[in-house]
Amino acid sequence: MKYLHLVLANLGRHKLRTVLTILSVALALFLFASLRSVVTTLAASAQFGGARRLVTLNATGLVFPLPLAYANRIKALPGVRGLSWANWFGGRYGDGKVFFANFAVDPESYLAMYPEIVLPPDQKDAFIHDRASAIIGKRLLSQFGWKLGQDVTLQGTIFPGDWTFTIRGVYTPTDPAIGDDVLIFHHALFDERIGRAGIAGWYIVEIDDPANAAPIAKSIDDMFRNSSSPTKTGTEREFQASFATMWGNVSFLMGTIGLAVVFAILLVTANAMMMNARERTGEVAVLKTIGFSDRLLFTLVMVEAGTMALTGAVLGLGFAKVLFKATNFNGMGFLPGFDVTTGTILLGGAVAIGLMLASGLFPALRAARLPVIQALRHVE
Amino acid sequence: MIPIIYNVRSVVGRPVSTALTALGVALVVAVFIGMLALANGFRAALARTGSENNVLVLRKGADSELSSGLARDAASMIAASPHVATGSDGRPLVSPEVYVLIPLAKAFDTTQVANVVVRGVSDQAWAVRSNVKVTEGQRPASGRAEICVGKRLTQRFPHTGIGETLHFAGRDWTVTCHFTAAGSAFESEIWGENEQFMPVFRGDVFQSITFRLKDPAAFDDARRALEDDKRMTVDAHRESVFYSQQSALLGRILSLLAIMITSIMAVGAVFGAINTMYAAIASRAPEIGVLLTLGFRPSSVLVSFLAESAIIAAVGGVLGCLFALPLNGLVTSTTNWASFSEIAFSFRVTPALLLAGMIFAVVMGILGGFFPALRAARLQVVQALR
Numbered sequence: 200m201k202y203l204h205l206v207l208a209n210l211g212r213h214k215l216r217t218v219l220t221i222l223s224v225a226l227a228l229f230l231f232a233s234l235r236s237v238v239t240t241l242a243a244s245a246q247f248g249g250a251r252r253l254v255t256l257n258a259t260g261l262v263f264p265l266p267l268a269y270a271n272r273i274k275a276l277p278g279v280r281g282l283s284w285a286n287w288f289g290g291r292y293g294d295g296k297v298f299f300a301n302f303a304v305d306p307e308s309y310l311a312m313y314p315e316i317v318l319p320p321d322q323k324d325a326f327i328h329d330r331a332s333a334i335i336g337k338r339l340l341s342q343f344g345w346k347l348g349q350d351v352t353l354q355g356t357i358f359p360g361d362w363t364f365t366i367r368g369v370y371t372p373t374d375p376a377i378g379d380d381v382l383i384f385h386h387a388l389f390d391e392r393i394g395r396a397g398i399a400g401w402y403i404v405e406i407d408d409p410a411n412a413a414p415i416a417k418s419i420d421d422m423f424r425n426s427s428s429p430t431k432t433g434t435e436r437e438f439q440a441s442f443a444t445m446w447g448n449v450s451f452l453m454g455t456i457g458l459a460v461v462f463a464i465l466l467v468t469a470n471a472m473m474m475n476a477r478e479r480t481g482e483v484a485v486l487k488t489i490g491f492s493d494r495l496l497f498t499l500v501m502v503e504a505g506t507m508a509l510t511g512a513v514l515g516l517g518f519a520k521v522l523f524k525a526t527n528f529n530g531m532g533f534l535p536g537f538d539v540t541t542g543t544i545l546l547g548g549a550v551a552i553g554l555m556l557a558s559g560l561f562p563a564l565r566a567a568r569l570p571v572i573q574a575l576r577h578v579e
Numbered sequence: 580m581i582p583i584i585y586n587v588r589s590v591v592g593r594p595v596s597t598a599l600t601a602l603g604v605a606l607v608v609a610v611f612i613g614m615l616a617l618a619n620g621f622r623a624a625l626a627r628t629g630s631e632n633n634v635l636v637l638r639k640g641a642d643s644e645l646s647s648g649l650a651r652d653a654a655s656m657i658a659a660s661p662h663v664a665t666g667s668d669g670r671p672l673v674s675p676e677v678y679v680l681i682p683l684a685k686a687f688d689t690t691q692v693a694n695v696v697v698r699g700v701s702d703q704a705w706a707v708r709s710n711v712k713v714t715e716g717q718r719p720a721s722g723r724a725e726i727c728v729g730k731r732l733t734q735r736f737p738h739t740g741i742g743e744t745l746h747f748a749g750r751d752w753t754v755t756c757h758f759t760a761a762g763s764a765f766e767s768e769i770w771g772e773n774e775q776f777m778p779v780f781r782g783d784v785f786q787s788i789t790f791r792l793k794d795p796a797a798f799d800d801a802r803r804a805l806e807d808d809k810r811m812t813v814d815a816h817r818e819s820v821f822y823s824q825q826s827a828l829l830g831r832i833l834s835l836l837a838i839m840i841t842s843i844m845a846v847g848a849v850f851g852a853i854n855t856m857y858a859a860i861a862s863r864a865p866e867i868g869v870l871l872t873l874g875f876r877p878s879s880v881l882v883s884f885l886a887e888s889a890i891i892a893a894v895g896g897v898l899g900c901l902f903a904l905p906l907n908g909l910v911t912s913t914t915n916w917a918s919f920s921e922i923a924f925s926f927r928v929t930p931a932l933l934l935a936g937m938i939f940a941v942v943m944g945i946l947g948g949f950f951p952a953l954r955a956a957r958l959q960v961v962q963a964l965r
Contacts, residue, residue, distance in 0.1 A: 466606075
């Protein structure tokens with residue numbers, strides 16, 4: 200501890216160099232944390248899914264609907280406790296320019312199925328009893344400056360025409376994967392306007408015991424195997440994971456860039472440390488002459504490198520954490536619940552320590568091994 | 580002017596610090612080029628999909644082929660339009676098409692499923708889409724459960740070889756040919772006959788109708804005629820414009836990401852360059868004093884040190900280009916969220932992109948070298964020589 204003053208004095212010698220080095224470490228770790236958070240957020244949304252919920256889709260593909268008539272047959276199966284259904288709507292807002300997720304659901308059963316969608320009981324009642332109403336995530340409210348009770352008109356892309364809904368509720372999701380930028384409205388109204396086609400995009404099936412997921416999924420699929428619309432049933436988690444894999448190589452790409460960033464900054468820090476060491480050859484020799492041990496000099500250089508790396512890490516990681524929290528960032532809706540996790544921060548800290556070792560090691564060894572006589576020869 | 584060889588020798592004289600700084604710049608440039616090459620490749624794949632000479636008709640308000648639907652009578656009305664070109668056999672060059680997505684398991688990891696486009700076309704489609712070429716096998720025969728598979732799909736999905744059968748929509752389909760389409764998004768599609776796909780998918784509707792214009796310049800007339808036709812409610816798009824727009828969303832996200840990431844990295848690299856140049860100038864103060872004594876103006880000292888910083892950065896730029904070059908042609912795939920389908924495309928490292936990377940590097944060098952060079956130029960001769 201008594202050498203703290205010496206380390207600080209050394210760092211203060213080239214204030215600009217120290218500040219720039221710390222800032223580059225901070226920038227690198229900020230980028231590192233941001234890129235890694237993209238990966239962890241995607242992974243977290245792939246992990247979403249209640250253990251008791253199954254999703255039944257048309258086996259032919261995502262875009263094909265299922266008959267609404269399947270509802271009663273699925274409900275009658277043993278082990279099935281609850282059932283709801285929904286249909287992707289794909290409407291646009293503001294003369295067709297703005298897009299956000301919106302779908303038609305069966306309100307009562309859907310809200311019962313998803314306790315993660317939290318809204319005040321009076322708003323929930325108002326929504327369930329008004330067929331022409333919708334509820335929205337709280338982000339949409341602030342994004343468009345909408346108010347409760349306001350009429351909002353969407354332009355249908357798949358189902359043509361203008362669709363007007365009264366906003367009766369604003370929900371807050373307890374699980375970020377639900378998304379707070381979604382509008383949901385009555386499936387009954389949807390069905391009526393498309394001419395009572397009797398279709399559902401997908402069914403959500405609540406089962407009594409997660410252990411029975413596989414046999415129940417199989418019995419649902421078996422029931423409809425020879426019908427006009429065969430089904431494919433899986434756990435909700437599998438359903439979510441299939442969306443996450445659609446990003447293809449994004450995770451790999453982010454990881455690669457993150458590595459490149461860290462490596463680039465390692466070069467900058469190592470360079471600064473080596474410049475420091477080179478300039479101080481004479482000084483180190485003097486310190487050795489007055490009795491500083493090799494080991495102590497090694498430690499002093501390492502501590503200096505460590506101070507820069509860790510200060511940069513605290514700045515960069517802290518800024519990433521605060522910035523994304525404060526701006527409520529969600530990657531234009533693609534990354535719901537974007538968050539810099541504790542794991543990312545710990546990993547960032549580990550990167551900083553690695554940075555310290557890699558950038559300090561060579562100059563520190565050099566200082567420790569410096570032959571005094573030779574070094575002093577150069578001191579004027 | 581101070582001869583440039585002076586700077587070159589100085590740079591070579593401190594190899595380690597030059598190499599570290601140049602490598603830092605190189606990594607930034609490599610990421611810059613790599614990410615833009617990705618965005619470029621994606622945009623190019625979609626831009627090449629559509630032709631200037633074709634018109635794509637969708638139901639009014641539909642923003643993609645997936646969300647559209649057109650009845651048979653619309654197809655026959657459009658075929659009868661005077662704006663449609665006729666083929667060598669005298670028939671109109673029109674292709675009413677069925678467009679759906681099916682989940683296909685990937686070859687390397689069957690738990691990963693991709694949404695692949697299945698397009699049912701008329702036999703005129705092969706003439707309407709002039710960029711589509713059958714490379715192997717025979718086109719699907721009318722009335723048979725046969726399909727033609729795009730080249731990009733064949734490596735990534737099993738059962739796509741010629742003579743093999745692919746199972747979807749509850750039927751077996753025999754693969755009779757493979758096709759290319761100049762690197763466009765069509766290469767990530769499966770084509771078959773529209774009349775075969777209608778009953779197994781969405782029934783008696785087409786999703787889009789594409790026709791060749793008799794006079795490519797008369798697009799506006801053709802559009803007005805179709806959109807004003809009271810018998811149908813449609814939007815007509817120039818095919819090339821439509822597919823370019825399909826890449827707009829993801830293309831913009833990728834470019835934005837590239838610029839954000841690389842500008843943050845660039846700041847770090849500039850800091851590195853500043854450190855290097857300050858250190859270089861501090862250790863060469865006597866040299867600078869000599870230069871000034873010899874009669875070189877402070878402004879030429881400034882230019883000289885800027886040049887030195889630019890040289891280091893340019894070396895980094897060249898290295899960065901070399902790192903990024905092997906990416907060219909590398910095939911990757913992602914879901915295009917505008918159409919929800921998976922598209923395979925290659926990274927495109929173009930000469931323009933390499934040039935942009937070099938300019939980026941030199942700008943980083945000049946920015947990093949400016950303040951140190953200014954200090955060098957302002958050095959007091961007496962002090963420096965002491």
